[in-house]
Amino acid sequence: MAYTLIDTVTTPNPTIDSNQRKLVETTLGTIVLFSRVEGAVGIDIKYKISTDGGTTWSSWNAALAVGDVADNPGDFDIYIDTNNDILLTWSVSTGASIKYRKLTYSGGSWSNGTIYTVRTGNAKIPCITRRANGDIWIGANHSSTNKVWAWDSVDEGVNWVKRAETATASNPNLTDIIPKGSDIWFIVRDGAELVILKWSGSWASDVITNTLPVSNGTVNVLKVSDSEIYIATNTASGIVLYTYNGSSWDAGTAISDNVNDTQPSLGTSQTYVAIVWKDYDGSNYNVAYKTNSAGSWGAQVNLTDDAVEDTRIAAIESSASGKIYTVWTRINSYDIVFDSAIISATNQLSPIFQFAGVDRHALIPNPEFQWKSIYENKFCPNLINFEYKWDIPTINVSTSPITVYGCLYGYSIFMKDTGSAGSTILNIYAAGVLKKTVTIAAANSEYSDIYYFGMTDELKTLDELTVKVIQVAENSSLLKVNIYQMSFPFKIEPLFVGNLKDGSLVTGTDYNLIVSSADYWVIEFNQPIKSISSVEALGINTDIVSFTPTLENGLFKNSRIKINTYSALALSKFTIILQDTLGQSQSFNININHSKYASVFPPYVTSTSLTVLSILNIESYRYSFDEISWSATSSPINNTLDIDFSSQSEGNIVLYMQYSNGSIVYSESIPIAYYTSTLNSNVIFGKNVLELDYSDEVPIDKIEVYYDGNLADTINPTSFTGFDTLVKDESERTLQMSLGTVYYKNNAYAYSSSVYSLLANVAVSPYWLALFCFNTSTNSFEWVEVYSDLMGTIQNLPSYLLIIHKVFYSTYTVLDTPDIRFPGTVLFNGIDERQEPPKIAISTEGSHDVSVKVYDIAGRVLTFEGETIETLFTNYYTLVVTDALSNIIKPGQIHFETDLTYTITREDRI
Structure with missing residues (x-):
């Protein structure tokens, strides 16, 4: 069987008891699984979350740690309300008190509230719910004193009032608390009786049955509505289910047939009810389940073939996903196990289920909120109608061949006159498999019915659709049956690119817009996908980014690719290679608009x-x-x-x-x-040059030079932001610069922090520099490695092509100038910043009033006006070589010393 191993713990009975919730589903479709798990000291109550239907799970989150209370928690129950807040109640392991805590939901996560004491004194197996007026109710019992209790709180659990302390015959087991209208119902197994205690300001009780074994039985309750309530319990002959129809209880329906079957648990999804229990086959204990639709229970299906400790199915009253979820614990290994079932039409002989891990392609309802309506005609499958008609109904078989690729969708039935006696019975088949049996009772009236299979039927090429009329009512007339099939377009195509945020699908004003602040990105297709080979993205600097994709349910089953977001650089295109449901490889290039924020x-x-x-x-x-x-x-x-x-x-x-x-x-x-203050900059006016002194936090954008009030020149100096960290690994001979951006000619160019491997022979040359540069020809960053004569290193670089930002070098001697270093033999011990103030040539012809405007990239501007000055300074550099005795080695002089010292001096001359 396919299921998901959540964790292996050392805590016995981590998911007890079956009458208490251990799974809930949020309004956004997120599954939350609770369990007792060992903590740093003792036992904690922790939870994991899954946003993809139980395929992947988060790490454990602590809802209760031993440090929060004095004793280990025992059994516990949870309740999720319409705000997705989770109410938690538990008994301490000694049974000496009942506690409560609220977990408040916000933005996809929960925060733990204050712990309050509900009862001090022996009590255990608490259950919790909300009343219709918002009050919180908790019930508990204690078998040794044969009592059950109930408390309520009108202030979100801060204060509690005891509403009941009721004596029972023997072995009480308070199974659950449910709201019923404005009242509260407690379901209690009291000796041989199954009793409902009703609170509506005072207490009343109903006995459902009094023939149960006098033992500590297990009971579970499911409320679908005030007029549809189910109670399951173990009896001397197996699991029995009692059903309430709004006015009375039935006599019970046998679900299983062994006295050792126990721990039933009920859940619902869409129009289906499911029951899971620990089933004994004479030698082993297995997890088994059945489902019910329209009053008919399907056959038993085993989820496991090994012994189990207990099981709990989530009581989800309405789930658009069409699934039910269950969790159980293996008895020997303490493995916590999760599984899900996709529910479709149930047949007495062959219930149609597929569980997690089974390859399944189907159209499913999409419960997610969409921020913009998606144009339906682009993704909606084709609806095909097959009509069968009998003016005078007779026992008959009508078959239509199917040649399109798709799945069964639903049917509609119309009968002008249902007849005077008996009934009309139809069987509907798809590809030879019975999908639905419909019985139309005679009543001399018109009859119509519409049924949708929920797109959960297996996707395949159907051979035929068949309607069999196997019984006809007397005097019936005009029977018309329409079978609907969905077929997908011939070619698989992408529909849109969107974002997942806190479990919701978010699309923008552009259908292919992605936002880095989202949790995930998704690419939706017009039909199911079999597998994904690769997902890559092209960056604006032609960088290729590879993603690890996952396949998820979207508008259709397995039609959505989910990937993690990426923010290091802007992306312009997705390239996807996948296999369609026929196994054919397809590739797609999808242009995207990438925004860092919403x-x-x-x-x-x-x-x-x-x-x-x-x-x-x-x-x-x-x-x-x-x-x-x-x-x-x-x-x-x-x-x-x-x-x-x-x-x-x-x-x-x-x-x-x-x-x-x-x-x-x-x-x-x-x-x-x-920044709202004046930008920090200055301009030094010279005879034929202007020198800019710019030290503002905001990068410079441009400089405008005016002669006599007229714009003469616009300069866009290069500025750098980021590049704050150098990662160097001498053993691996690599350099890596952190993320950064260069502003060049009114454009921003991002660097995505790639690793640079040094040339193999770097270590043999003492004359080595590694220069981190911006190439103005390719508008990209590159590394330049130089190990020729130092004096020509920087001077001889093609400055019109490369803008040097940082210089990495070996062991050096620091001289009187900060911008020239002498290399030694150890690699890259220092960094030399090469951002120099820009010098701007100005005209010397005629007399001009010169003014300069300096702009930063935020739009601030600063204006300078001044007269030019005549004197300018020029830098001269001199290389002095000395031996070990400080003797100067003159140019051209022959010498034999190997221990030489090189000194470079700078002199400013007018």
Whole structure:
């Protein structure tokens, strides 16, 4: 059997008891699995989450640690409300008290609240729920004193009031608490009786049965609605299910047939009810299940073939996923195991199920919130209708051949007159497999029915569709059956590229827009995918980025590729190679628009107010600078958002944004450099040159030179940001520079931190430099390795092509100039910054009033005016070589010494 091993623990009975919840599903489809797990000291209550239907799971998160309370927790129960907050109650291992804690949900995670004591004194097996008015109720029991208790809280668990302390005959087992209308129902197994204690301001009780074995039995309750409630319990003949129809209980339905079958657990999904239990076959204990639709129970299916400790299926009252989930523990190894079932039409002889790990392609309902409606005609499969008609119904078989590739979707039945006696019975087959039996009772009335298979039938080339009329009511007339089939387009194609944030699908104003602040990126296709060979992306600097993709359910089963986000550089195109459901390889190039954030923010803000464009379709937004004080919620105008920075001080700040659409909130944080003061710069005027002294935090953008008030020249000096860290590995002979950006001719070019391997013969030459440069021809970064004569190293580089940013060199002697070093024999011990103030040539012809405007990339401008000066300085360098006795070795002089010292001096001459 295919299932997922969650963990192997050392804690006995980590997922007990079957009447208490251990699995819940959020409104966003996230599964949360709770268990008792060993902690740093003693036992904790922890949980894992899965956002992909149980395929992958997070690490353990502590809901309760031993350090929080004095004693280890015993059994526990959880309840999830409509806000996705989780209520947790537990008994301490000694049975001496009942505790409560609320886990508050926000942005995809939960925070632990205060622990409150519900009862001090012997009690165990607590259960928890919310009443219709919002009150929280907890029930518990204690078998040695034959009592059950109930408490309620009107202030979210801070204070508790005891509502019941009821004596029972023997061996009480309070199985669950459920809200029933405005009342509360407690289901208790009391000796031989199965009893409901009802609270509506005072207590009343109903006895469902009084023929149970007088033992400590196991019971589980499932409420689908106030008029559909199920209770399962073990009896002397196996598991029995009791059903409430809104007014009374039935006599019970046998689910299993062995006295040792125990620990039943109930769950529901869409229109189906499922039951899981520990089944004994005479030699082994297995996990088994059955499902029920329209009053008919399917055959028993075993999930395991080994002994188990216990099992709990999530009581999900409505799940758009069409799945049920279960968790159990192996009795010997303490393995915690998870499995899921996809529920479809149930047949008495062959229930149609597929479990996790089975290759399955089907169309499934999509429960996710979409921020923009996706054009349906592009992805919707083709609906094909096969009609069968009998004016006078007779026992008959009608078959239509199928030649298209698709899956069974549903049917509609119409009967003008159902007849005067008996019933009409139809069997519907797809590819020879019975899918549905329909019984139409005679009542001399018109009949119509529509049924959808939920797109959970196996995807395949169906050979034929068949309708068999196996019984006809007397005097019936005009029977019409329409069978609907979905077929996918002949060619698989991508539909859109989107973002997953906190489990929700978020698309932007552009269908192929991706945002780095999302949790994941997804690529949706128009039909299921069999497998993925590779997913790569092309960066704006022609860099290739490889991703590790996962295949997930999207608009269809296995139609969505999910990858991690990437923010080191902007991406322009996805290249995907995959195999369609026929096994044929297909490749796709998808152009994308890549934004770092969900709105277009500048890296620098120089005004107290800022208007930005949101690339998501949103209904409202708010912002904060500390995640504590938030702005008022506002509505965007033409997708533009206004941000007020007037309360902030200059420097680097973080802006927190929350975008809302319906109940979904997309949150992100954006680093902002906020400067409103005058930029820090100066210009030195010379006879035929201007020298810029620029020391502002914001990178320079351009310099404008004016003669007599007229623009004469515009210069775009190169500036660098980032590149803060050098990673060097002498054993591997590699250099790596951290991320950074160069601003060159009004464009920004990003460097993505690649590793540079040094040439093999670097160590043999003492005259070695490694230069980190920006190539103005290719607009890209590169390393240049030089080990020729030092004096010509930097002077002879093609400066019109390479802008040197950093120089890496060997052991050196520091001289009186900071920009020339002498190399030794040990690799890259230092870094020399090569950013020099730009020098700007000016005209010497005629007399001009010269002015200069300096702009930074944030848009600030500073103007300088001044007269030119006549004297300019020129740097002269002299190389002096001395031996060990400090004798100067003159140029051309013959010498035999090997221990020489090289000194370079600089002299400024007018």
